Amino acid sequence: MPTLNYRELRRRYDLDGPQRTVGHLSESLEIGALRPEDFSLRDLAEALVPDGREWVRMLDPRQAGGVALLEDGVDVTAFQNVAGQVVRAKILEAYTQEAFVVSKLVETIPTRLDGERIPGATRVADTIDEVAPGMPYPSLGFGEAYIDTPSTTKRGFIVPVTREAVFFDRTNLVLARAAEVGEVLGLNKEKRLVDLVIGVTNNYVADGVAYDTYQSSGPWVNELSGNALVDWTQVDAAEQLLADILDPATGEPVLLRGTTVLVMPAYRLAAHRVFSAAEITYQGSGAATITAAPNPLGRYRVEESRLAYRRIVATGEPAADAKKWWFLGDFRRALAYMENWPVTVTQSPVGSEADFTHDIVLRFKASERGAAAVMNPRYIVRCTG
Numbered sequence: 001m002p003t004l005n006y007r008e009l010r011r012r013y014d015l016d017g018p019q020r021t022v023g024h025l026s027e028s029l030e031i032g033a034l035r036p037e038d039f040s041l042r043d044l045a046e047a048l049v050p051d052g053r054e055w056v057r058m059l060d061p062r063q064a065g066g067v068a069l070l071e072d073g074v075d076v077t078a079f080q081n082v083a084g085q086v087v088r089a090k091i092l093e094a095y096t097q098e099a100f101v102v103s104k105l106v107e108t109i110p111t112r113l114d115g116e117r118i119p120g121a122t123r124v125a126d127t128i129d130e131v132a133p134g135m136p137y138p139s140l141g142f143g144e145a146y147i148d149t150p151s152t153t154k155r156g157f158i159v160p161v162t163r164e165a166v167f168f169d170r171t172n173l174v175l176a177r178a179a180e181v182g183e184v185l186g187l188n189k190e191k192r193l194v195d196l197v198i199g200v201t202n203n204y205v206a207d208g209v210a211y212d213t214y215q216s217s218g219p220w221v222n223e224l225s226g227n228a229l230v231d232w233t234q235v236d237a238a239e240q241l242l243a244d245i246l247d248p249a250t251g252e253p254v255l256l257r258g259t260t261v262l263v264m265p266a267y268r269l270a271a272h273r274v275f276s277a278a279e280i281t282y283q284g285s286g287a288a289t290i291t292a293a294p295n296p297l298g299r300y301r302v303e304e305s306r307l308a309y310r311r312i313v314a315t316g317e318p319a320a321d322a323k324k325w326w327f328l329g330d331f332r333r334a335l336a337y338m339e340n341w342p343v344t345v346t347q348s349p350v351g352s353e354a355d356f357t358h359d360i361v362l363r364f365k366a367s368e369r370g371a372a373a374v375m376n377p378r379y380i381v382r383c384t385g
Contacts, residue, residue: 004038006047013048013078022081029089036090036178041083041161042169048078059163059361076350080362087159087178087364088345094182095343100190101305102197105260105331106372111338114152115371120145145248148205149338149373155188156367157181163359181366185343187307192372194308196335197262197327199382200315204374206248213377220245220378228324228385229267232280235297238328238381245378254378258328260301264309266323271302300328324385334379340369 013021028034046052055076096103131137159178164170195201202212214223224241227234238258245254263271275297283290312322348354348363355361 004034004040004043006043009082010047010078013082018078018081022085025082025085026089029085036086036093036175037172039082039086039171040169041166041171041174044082044086045076045079045166048082049076052079056167059167076361080347080350083161083362084345084347084364087161087174088366090175090178091159091182091185091345091366092343094179095186097183097186099307100186101262101303102193102308102331102335103186103190103337105262105303106193106335106337107332108337108339108342108370111149111152111340114340115149116338117146117148120147145207147375148208149336149375150203150371152338152340152369152371154340154367154369155185156365157184159364159366160354160358160360161362161364163361166361178364178366182343185366185368189337189368189370189372190307191311193335193337194305194311196372196374197331197380198308198312198315198325200311201372202374203372204377211377213374213380214382215377219248222329222377222381224381224383226385227383229263229270229274229326229383231274232295232297234383235261235274235300235328238383241381242329242379247378256330256333256379258300258381259330259332260303260328262303262305262308262327262331264312264323264325265304265306266309267326268304271304271326275300275302321385326383327380328383329380331380334374334376336373336375338371338373341367343368 009021012024016024025034029036042056045056049055159174159181161174162170165174192201196203196213199212199214202210204211204213211219215221216223216225221241222245224238227237229235242256242258243253245256246252247254261271261275275295277295277297279292280295280297281290281292308325309322312325313319317325343366346365346367348365350362352360352363354363
C-alpha cells in the first residue's frame with residue numbers, strides 16, 4: 001500500500017473543506033482503502049497544524065515558550081478532525097469483529113425511548129374471511145396485546161492522546177487503546193445478547209406478565225432436552241417443535257421457518273456435516289429399504305459461538321453437557337438490540353484542563369446506549385443433550 005501523502009492531505013483539506021475531507025477519509029477507512037495503521041499522529045500534526053513541525057517541537061516542555069505557544073490559540077482543528085476519524089475507525093473495527101456472532105444475527109432497532117411498550121397488531125374481526133357487497137372492510141390495528149422492552153443502559157470509555165504520543169509518534173499505542181475500547185464495548189453487547197439466547201437473562205414481558213424465554217410446558221414449548229445434534233433427525237425434531245407453537249392472538253400456527261442454527265465449538269464440524277451434506281439417508285424402523293434424498297437443510301445459516309459455550313458453563317452446566325447445546329430459529333424475529341445510539345465518538349475541546357494537568361492534547365469519548373431484548377420467544381428453540 002502506498003505511503004500516505006500528508007502534504008496532499010493538507011491541500012485537500014484546504015480545498016475541499018473539513019466536512020468533505022473527513023467524510024472521504026471516513027469512507028476510505030470504512031471500505032478498507034485506508035487502515036488506521038497507515039496514519040502517524042506526528043506526521044498528521046506536522047502536516048495539518050499551521051507551522052506543524054514547530055508545534056510538535058514545542059510539545060517538548062524543554063522548549064522555551066512551549067506552554068505559551070500551546071495557549072496562543074494554535075488551530076489544531078484539522079489535526080483533531082482527522083485523528084478523530086482514525087481513532088473512530090479503530091474502535092468500530094474492534095466493535096464489529098467477527099467473533100461477536102450473535103450481535104450480527106439479531107436485528108438492531110433504533111429507539112429514542114428508555115425502554116418502551118410495543119403494541120401487537122391484531123385483527124379486530126378475525127372471523128371475517130370475505131367482504132359482502134356493500135359491507136365495510138374489517139380493520140387491522142393495534143390490539144391490547146403488548147410487550148415491554150427493558151430499560152437501556154449507556155456504556156463508554158475515553159481514549160486519550162498525550163503529548164508524548166504525538167511527540168514520540170506512539171500511534172500504535174493510541175490505536176491499541178482504541179481497539180481495547182471497541183472490543184470491550186462490543187464484548188459487553190455480545191454477552192448481553194448471548195445471555196438472552198442461552199436463557200440466563202429472561203426479559204420477555206408480554207401484557208404485563210414476565211416469562212422465561214424457554215418453556216417446556218405452558219403458553220409455548222420451545223425447549224427440547226436429549227436432542228444433541230447428530231444428524232437430520234434432531235433438526236426435524238426441533239422443526240416439529242416450532243411447527244406446534246401457536247400465535248396467542250390468533251390461535252394459528254406461528255408463521256416461521258428456521259433460518260439460523262447456533263452451535264457450540266465442539267459441534268461445529270458436526271453441524272456443518274449435518275447441514276452441508278449433499279444428501280441424507282433414512283431407514284424406517286424394521287424397514288429393509290434405505291431411502292436417499294437431497295439434503296433439505298442447506299437453507300440454514302450455521303454459526304458457532306465460543307462465548308456462548310463459556311457463558312453456559314458459567315451457569316454451572318457441566319462442560320460435557322454444555323458442548324451439546326444448540327439453538328434453531330429466526331434470531332432476527334426472536335431477539336433485538338434496542339439502540340438509542342450506536343457507537344459514537346466525540347472529541348473534547350482543545351486546551352482543556354486535562355491538557356494542563358495530564359499532558360493530554362486530545363481526548364476521544366466512545367459511547368453506545370441500548371438494551372438486549374426478547375421480542376418473541378416463539379421464534380427460537382433451545383436443544384440440549
